[in-house]
Amino acid sequence: MTASRRAPLLEVSDLQVEFPTEDGVVHAVRGVSYSLEAGEVLGIVGESGSGKSVSSLALMGLLPRGARISGSAKYRGDELLGLEARDLNVIRGKKVAMIFQDPMTSLNPVHRVGAQIGEAIWAAGVLSKGDANKRAVELLDLVGIPQAGSRARSYPHEFSGGMRQRAMIAMAMANDPDVLIADEPTTALDVTVQAQILETLRKVQGETGAAMILITHDLGVVANMSDRVMVMYAGRPVEYGTVDDLYERPRMPYTVGLLGSLPRLDAEGERLTPITGSPPSLLNLPAGCPFAPRCPMVRDRCLSEEPPLYLTDEVEHVAACHFWMELGGEVIATEVFEVTTVDDAEPLS
Amino acid sequence: MADLETPAPVADEVVVPGGPVAGGGRGEFGVEARSQWRMVTRRFLRHRLAMASLVVLVLVILLSLVGGRVWKYDYTQITPEFSTGPSWGHPMGTDGPGHDTFAQVLRGAQKSVQIMLLVALFSTGIGVLIGAVAGYYRGKVDAVLMRAIDLLLTIPTLAILAVLSNKVRQSGSWFGIALIIAALVWTTIARIVRAEVLSVREKEFVEAARAAGANDWRIITRHLLPNVVGSIIVAATLTMAAAILIETTLSYLGLGIRVPDTSLGLLVSDGQSSAQTRPWLFYFPGLFIIIIVLCVNFIGDGLRDAFDPKQTRVRA
Amino acid sequence: MLPFIVRRLLVSIPLLAVSSFLVFVLVANSGDPLQDLRVNPRIAPATIKAKERELHLDQPVITRYGIWVKDVVRGDFGTDNHGSSVRPQLWRALQVTLRLVVVALMVAVVVAVLVGVVSAIRQYSLFDYSSTFAAFLFFSLPVFWLAALLKEFAAIRVNNLFGRQLVFTIGQQSPDFHGGFFARLGDMAGHTVLPALTLILISFAQYSRYTRSSMLDVMSSDYVRTARAKGITSRRVIFNHALRNAMIPLATIVALDFGAVIGGAVVTEKVFGWHGMGTMLITGVTQFDVNLVQAWLMVTAVVVVLFNLLADIAYAYLDPRIRLG
Numbered sequence: 002m003t004a005s006r007r008a009p010l011l012e013v014s015d016l017q018v019e020f021p022t023e024d025g026v027v028h029a030v031r032g033v034s035y036s037l038e039a040g041e042v043l044g045i046v047g048e049s050g051s052g053k054s055v056s057s058l059a060l061m062g063l064l065p066r067g068a069r070i071s072g073s074a075k076y077r078g079d080e081l082l083g084l085e086a087r088d089l090n091v092i093r094g095k096k097v098a099m100i101f102q103d104p105m106t107s108l109n110p111v112h113r114v115g116a117q118i119g120e121a122i123w124a125a126g127v128l129s130k131g132d133a134n135k136r137a138v139e140l141l142d143l144v145g146i147p148q149a150g151s152r153a154r155s156y157p158h159e160f161s162g163g164m165r166q167r168a169m170i171a172m173a174m175a176n177d178p179d180v181l182i183a184d185e186p187t188t189a190l191d192v193t194v195q196a197q198i199l200e201t202l203r204k205v206q207g208e209t210g211a212a213m214i215l216i217t218h219d220l221g222v223v224a225n226m227s228d229r230v231m232v233m234y235a236g237r238p239v240e241y242g243t244v245d246d247l248y249e250r251p252r253m254p255y256t257v258g259l260l261g262s263l264p265r266l267d268a269e270g271e272r273l274t275p276i277t278g279s280p281p282s283l284l285n286l287p288a289g290c291p292f293a294p295r296c297p298m299v300r301d302r303c304l305s306e307e308p309p310l311y312l313t314d315e316v317e318h319v320a321a322c323h324f325w326m327e328l329g330g331e332v333i334a335t336e337v338f339e340v341t342t343v344d345d346a347e348p349l350s
Numbered sequence: 351m352a353d354l355e356t357p358a359p360v361a362d363e364v365v366v367p368g369g370p371v372a373g374g375g376r377g378e379f380g381v382e383a384r385s386q387w388r389m390v391t392r393r394f395l396r397h398r399l400a401m402a403s404l405v406v407l408v409l410v411i412l413l414s415l416v417g418g419r420v421w422k423y424d425y426t427q428i429t430p431e432f433s434t435g436p437s438w439g440h441p442m443g444t445d446g447p448g449h450d451t452f453a454q455v456l457r458g459a460q461k462s463v464q465i466m467l468l469v470a471l472f473s474t475g476i477g478v479l480i481g482a483v484a485g486y487y488r489g490k491v492d493a494v495l496m497r498a499i500d501l502l503l504t505i506p507t508l509a510i511l512a513v514l515s516n517k518v519r520q521s522g523s524w525f526g527i528a529l530i531i532a533a534l535v536w537t538t539i540a541r542i543v544r545a546e547v548l549s550v551r552e553k554e555f556v557e558a559a560r561a562a563g564a565n566d567w568r569i570i571t572r573h574l575l576p577n578v579v580g581s582i583i584v585a586a587t588l589t590m591a592a593a594i595l596i597e598t599t600l601s602y603l604g605l606g607i608r609v610p611d612t613s614l615g616l617l618v619s620d621g622q623s624s625a626q627t628r629p630w631l632f633y634f635p636g637l638f639i640i641i642i643v644l645c646v647n648f649i650g651d652g653l654r655d656a657f658d659p660k661q662t663r664v665r666a
Numbered sequence: 667m668l669p670f671i672v673r674r675l676l677v678s679i680p681l682l683a684v685s686s687f688l689v690f691v692l693v694a695n696s697g698d699p700l701q702d703l704r705v706n707p708r709i710a711p712a713t714i715k716a717k718e719r720e721l722h723l724d725q726p727v728i729t730r731y732g733i734w735v736k737d738v739v740r741g742d743f744g745t746d747n748h749g750s751s752v753r754p755q756l757w758r759a760l761q762v763t764l765r766l767v768v769v770a771l772m773v774a775v776v777v778a779v780l781v782g783v784v785s786a787i788r789q790y791s792l793f794d795y796s797s798t799f800a801a802f803l804f805f806s807l808p809v810f811w812l813a814a815l816l817k818e819f820a821a822i823r824v825n826n827l828f829g830r831q832l833v834f835t836i837g838q839q840s841p842d843f844h845g846g847f848f849a850r851l852g853d854m855a856g857h858t859v860l861p862a863l864t865l866i867l868i869s870f871a872q873y874s875r876y877t878r879s880s881m882l883d884v885m886s887s888d889y890v891r892t893a894r895a896k897g898i899t900s901r902r903v904i905f906n907h908a909l910r911n912a913m914i915p916l917a918t919i920v921a922l923d924f925g926a927v928i929g930g931a932v933v934t935e936k937v938f939g940w941h942g943m944g945t946m947l948i949t950g951v952t953q954f955d956v957n958l959v960q961a962w963l964m965v966t967a968v969v970v971v972l973f974n975l976l977a978d979i980a981y982a983y984l985d986p987r988i989r990l991g
Contacts, residue, residue, distance in 0.1 A: 023393070063891055066789075086900045094897025101895075106888040109907050110987055111914075120906075124898040156986040172896065497681075504685040504967055506929065509692060509951050509959060595808055599933060602810045603948070618811055625818040632818070636811040643806035651802075 008078035010212055011037040011060075011097070011180050016072035016082075018052070018059050027283045029055045031236040032072070037180065042206070042213045044223035044244070046259070047233035048280055053216045054102075056233075057182050061099055062089045076180070095125050098173035100202075102185040104165035108157035114168050115141070115153025121175040140171035143208075144201050163194035167201060174205050181206065182214045187222065199226065220263050224248060232256050235281055235291035238310065242318035252313045252320035252328050254337060255292045261334025274338035290321070297338050298324055390580070393656035400652020403645035410642055411467075414459035423450035425457035425612065436630055443630040445620070455635050458614040461607055462594055463642070465528040469593035472532035474586040477539025482570050484540070485547030492544070499537045507534055511605060524613075527606055531596050538592075539585045546578040553577075580657030587650040591643045598639050614639050670990040671975060678971040682964075689963050690731045690956060697954040699723070699747045721747065734960060743964075744957040746950075752961045755946065760965060762838050763942035766934070767927040769858060770865035775920055778870045779913075782877025786885060787904060797874060804871035813864045813937035821860060833859045836939040861938040865931055869923070876919060880912040887911075914984045918977045925973025929966040 018030035030052040037043055047053045058064050060074040060081050074081045076092055101107040109117060115137045123133035134153070141149035144167040157165055166186060173181055183202060187195035199222060206213050215226055223230055223244065230247050232240040232255065240253040251257045261274035278295040281287070290296070293303040302323055310319040314326075322328075328337070395401060423429060432448035434440060442451035484495040514530045550556065551574060559573050575582075600606030601615030608616070614635045621631030700717060703709050717723075722730045737744055743752035785794040804812075817835045825831050834840070834857045843853050884890060885908050893907040932944035943962060950958030982988040 023396075061895055063894055065886070086894070090897040090899065092897075094895060099895045101888060101892060103888060107892045109889040109893065109911070111910055111985060112907075120898060120902075121896040124896060124902070158987045169892070172892075175896075501681065501685060501688070504681060504970070505689055505692075506947060506959075506963065506966070509689060509947070509963075591806070598808050599810060602808075603933070603936065615808070615810070618808070618814070622814045622818065625814065629819075632814065636808065636815075639808050639811065640803075640806055643808075644802060647802055647806055 008075065009036040010039050010041075011074070011076055013056070013060065013074045014072060016056055016059060016074060017070070018055050018064065019069040020065075021067055021069070022284075025284050028236055028286065029283055030059065033233070033238055035231055035238070035241070037212050037214065039179065039212055040210050041229070042215060042227045044227035044230045045214060045216045045233060046218065046220060046223055046230060048218060050280060050283065051233040052236040052283075053233050054184050057099070057184055057214060057216060061093060061097065061182065062086065063099075090124075094121055094178075095176045096178055097180040097182065098176070098178040099182040099184065100166070100169050100173045100186050103189045104162055104169055105189065107169055108160075108165055110157055113154055113156055114160065117157075118153075118168065118172045118175055121172050125176045137171070137175070140175060141168065143174070144168070144171045144205065145197075146171075161194075162190050163197060166190060166194075166198050170198075170201055170205060174209060174211075177209055178211055180214065181211045182216070184216045185218070186215075187219075188217070195222075202226070220248075220259055232259070235286065236283055237321070239292070239321040240319065241310070242313075242315060242320075246315050246318050250315060250318075250328075252311075252315075252318065252325040253292075253322045254296050254298050254328070256320075257328065257334050257337050258295075261338055274334045276338070290323075298322075298327065300324065390656045394652055397652035397655055400649050400655075403648035403652070407642065407645035407649065410459070410638075410645070411463050414456060414463045417456040418453065418460055421450075421453050421456055423453040425449065425453040426610070427453070433628060435628075442634045443628065445628065445631055446624065451631060451634060454612055454617060455614070455638055458612045458617045458635060459638050459642075461524050461611065461613045462597055462615075462639070465524050465531065465597045466590050466594040466642075468525070468528035469532045469535065469597075470586050470590045472529065473536035473589055473593075474539055474582065476532070477536040477585075478543050478575070478582055480536070481540035481543025482547050482575060485544040486551055486566065486570055486574065488548070495540075496544075499540060502534075502537060510534065511600060524607060524611075527597065527600070528593075531593055531600075535589055535592055535596070539582065539589065542581050542585050543578055546581050547574050550574055550577045580653075584650055584654045584657065587646060587653055591646040591650070594639065594642055594646075667979075667990055671979075674975050674978075675971070682967050682971070685967060686735075686960060686963060687731060690734065690960060691727055693951070693954060693956045693959045694727050694730065696951075699954040699956075720749075730956075734957070738960075738964065743961040746958050747953060747955045752957050755958075756961045756965060759941060759943045759946045760928070762940055763928065763931070763935070763944065765838070765854070766858060766861055766940065766942060767865065767924075767931060770862040770931075771869060771920070771924060771927065773862070774866045774869040775873055777866070778873030779877050779909075779916070781870075782874040783881055783904070783909060783912075785874070785878045786881030789882065794878075798878075801871040801875050804867045805875075807868070809864065809868060809931075809933045810937060812867065813861070813934050816860045816864060817937060832856055835860060838940045838942070861931070861934045861940060864934050864937075873916070873920070877912065877916055880915055881908060884908045884912045914981065917980050917984055921973050921977035921980055925970040925977075928969040929962070 013036070014034045016030055016033040017028075020027040020029055033052070033056045035043065045053045045057075055064065059068070059070050062081070062084065064070065070082055072082065076096060079092070081089065081092065081097075108114065112120075115134055118137035118140055119130065119134040122128055122136050123130050128136060138149045138153045141153055146152050146164060146167055152160075152164075157168075160168065170186075181202075186202065187198050190198060202213070202215075203226060205211075213226075215223065217223060227244050229243050230241070231238045232247070232253065234255050240247060240251065240256045247256065248260065251260060255276070258274065258276035262276060264273060276295055281291050281294070288307070289304040290299075290307055293299045296303065300323070306323070308321045308323045310321050311323075311325055312318075313320050418425065427450065428448045429440070429444060429450055430448065431440065431444050433446055434444050436443045440450050440452060442455060444450055445454075480495055484492040511530055511534070547570075556569060556573050559569050564572070597606055598613065598615030598618070601608075601613040602619045603615075604619070606615060607613035617635035618632060618639075621628070621633075621635060625632040698704070699721065700714060700723070703714050703717065715724075722733055725733075734744065741753075743756060745751055746755070781797050785797050788794055821833050821835045824833050834853075837857060839850075839854050839857050843850060845853070889911075890903060890908050893903045898906075929943055929947070931942070932948060934940070935942045935944040936948065943966070946958060947962045949955065950962060978990065982990045
């Protein structure tokens with residue numbers, strides 16, 4: 002994370018999000034910082050509840066009203082946080098667009114698909130309603146929907162899940178945005194459809210040159226699509242680096258564990274190494290490293306002091322572990338984590 | 351009949367109980383069930399308006415059930431002061447012949463509250479039974495019961511009430527009027543319970559219980575009803591509001607409680623004729639009805655919030 | 667669509683038949699319509715016998731029901747206990763009730779939707795709290811008390827304020843009123859204000875709560891989030907995306923209510939002395955007048971069936987996911 006000379010495309014620094022609930026304050030995001038350059042793809046990886054979606058919704062101004070947001074998120078130097086809807090709409094949907102996790106519920110059931118895409122174009126104020134609707138058909142064609150002209154007049158319920166997600170992509174690309182945020186775009190889809198959607202994403206990203214933030218819990222997806230990766234745990238980034246670097250030389254035990262949980266065809270004979278236990282509650286985080294209770298390398302220091310992001314031996318590679326040095330060189334998960342059979346593993350609740 | 355029927359006031363959303371709880375507080379799932387109840391209780395206690403309403407309602411019910419015996423005047427007693435406004439001696443004034451209005455309101459409230467409580471009890475009993483049976487057995491049983499309810503709803507409430515209360519009136523008992531009202535309002539609860547049972551019976555733990563050889567009665571009472579208990583409690587509460595409004599309306603129309611006994615509706619009807627000269631005769635009994643119904647509605651609202659799991663949901 | 671409508675209408679016929687039979691038996695057995703004549707010593711038994719024959723009271727209930735059915739299919743609703751034809755009474759009552767409830771429901775719906783929408787988008791604001799409290803209060807008011815309050819107290823204040831009688835408290839219009847069209851319209855409006863206000867306040871409470879909770883549901887939906895992410899104006903998000911969906915259940919409820927209120931606002935009509943459907947029902951029931959009650963039942967039941975159908979059609983029209991069939 003180097004400071005750049007001119008304002009980066011998107012720069013997030015020390016983003017924090019809290020939700021007051023009946024049981025206390027939930028610290029959903031505890032200090033997220035990154036910057037995104039034009040055309041770059043950043044993957045954000047983490048388990049559910051790690052704050053990866055919340056941090057992106059925060060900069061789009063899409064969190065529920067009760068959320069308390071602090072820190073900064075700048076698009077080309079302009080602050081996004083705290084803007085009124087009217088001012089945010091200059092950027093939202095036009096410069097920064099978003100694709101959501103569940104295509105089944107993300108489209109309005111009572112409006113035609115084409116009209117919903119056309120609305121996004123028309124709202125930008127450049128094209129007339131008629132031209133916007135024509136453009137919507139072109140976009141549907143671009144994302145690979147057959148007979149786009151007639152399908153534009155269909156309602157969302159007449160589309161399959163994959164087609165709906167394509168329509169969502171078309172809607173996000175409607176105004177040729179600079180940044181595309183894809184929040185778990187394939188999680189709710191069939192495996193066969195997932196690959197198609199990723200291919201479509203890659204295609205439109207390539208054609209438009211937009212930068213992309215790809216949020217997922219699937220390390221495989223990130224490996225194929227991203228330039229850099231941020232791993233999140235318990236509301237904050239715990240490791241950040243280029244894809245190759247992070248996959249070959251992880252410097253944080255959690256990342257090692259994630260990689261070890263990933264079945265690989267090219268590593269025949271190797272055992273999977275699941276991470277035992279479950280992520281901590283964000284309601285009352287104990288002192289120390291939030292991963293400590295599940296960490297095979299845990300020491301006394303880990304229980305009292307939460308590690309900052311240390312610069313590691315690699316360039317632009319940071320990791321939140323006091324003992325990252327012990328993970329020098331190429332790391333193989335089975336050497337760090339005990340190989341467990343399913344019977345031994347604590348059940349995930 | 352638009353302004354006569356008061357189907358479960360504030361029924362502005364579908365009531366969802368606090369998630370599946372198997373075992374109803376006993377046996378293998380006991381811990382979970384107890385903690386859910388604790389959560390519901392805690393949420394309700396935190397609902398200040400509902401708590402205040404509960405206190406007020408309990409006081410009003412106590413006052414109406416025992417107040418008549420303690421108060422210095424009897425509701426039939428004619429005092430020497432007639433047509434006087436509220437004073438220390440007569441906090442709600444007196445009527446034309448000299449009856450103490452407070453004594454009359456206490457008597458009227460007693461009848462209205464008795465009917466309210468009895469209706470809640472009976473209609474919940476019938477409603478839960480019919481609703482659970484229809485929802486659990488589905489198919490023909492369900493179809494027959496639901497068509498019967500449809501039929502009951504097409505018949506004008508007022509016709510049934512008027513006809514039956516003509517018969518009941520000879521005995522002149524509040525008990526009979528309560529039975530009639532209960533016979534009409536149970537359908538709301540039956541429909542709610544049926545809809546919930548229909549959805550809960552598909553859950554895995556019901557399948558598991560069936561696989562373990564539990565019989566229908568056991569499945570219904572141990573597994574299904576504990577899961578819809580939240581909706582039942584909320585619906586039963588709101589039924590009380592409907593019951594007291596129907597009762598007072600009937601009495602106001604001259605089809606419910608009759609002279610020589612009295613009820614809040616009857617008192618309003620009497621007071622209305624002299625509203626210009628003795629407004630207290632009109633205001634006080636009406637105020638009593640409003641306080642009771644308002645409290646019941648607030649309590650129902652608090653209960654619904656307490657049982658609603660959406661309360662703690664946070665988007666992540 | 668047409669087969670659906672036809673099937674629905676056919677299905678409702680047996681329900682109507684059973685219901686009319688039950689009500690007939692119920693009312694016929696509830697009391698003796700000639701009670702007053704019998705206790706009057708000056709009326710000869712022969713007269714009573716003749717009257718009994720005229721009203722078919724000497725025959726078993728089943729036979730009487732048969733006679734009633736035969737007349738009704740020819741469009742004849744028979745006569746009431748006093749011998750005057752039921753049909754003109756029925757139309758008059760229906761007109762009176764329609765005037766009251768249509769005005770009241772339309773105003774209530776418009777106001778309630780506005781208040782409900784503002785409450786939902788300004789959740790937990792002062793406006794939300796006050797409208798919620800108002801809704802609870804109106805919910806909890808006994809209709810007869812509210813109506814009487816308006817009649818006995820509000821009416822006088824309003825009329826004193828303007829120095830002339832603007833609002834009326836008895837009847838649906840002045841009896842023998844002379845004047846032009848507009849004067850007549852004004853007179854009707856003056857009579858309609860208070861009873862309509864009674865109904866408006868009560869139904870407003872229900873509809874505004876309904877709109878609010880429906881809007882709150884929709885506002886937290888994924889597709890409203892998508893709409894906001896698109897960068898369209900907040901107004902467009904609220905009206906074109908949120909309200910458009912929130913209206914679906916509301917439209918159904920209102921259509922069903924329209925069907926139900928045709929039966930008359932019994933209490934309001936009684937307090938304000940309107941001779942509408944509600945009053946007709948009360949008269950029929952208290953005087954054991956079978957033909958009056960049956961005529962009332964037929965009209966309201968048919969209207970309920972039609973509006974239930976309309977509610978389904980409205981639902982299918984508003985929600986493209988619903989297919990009638």
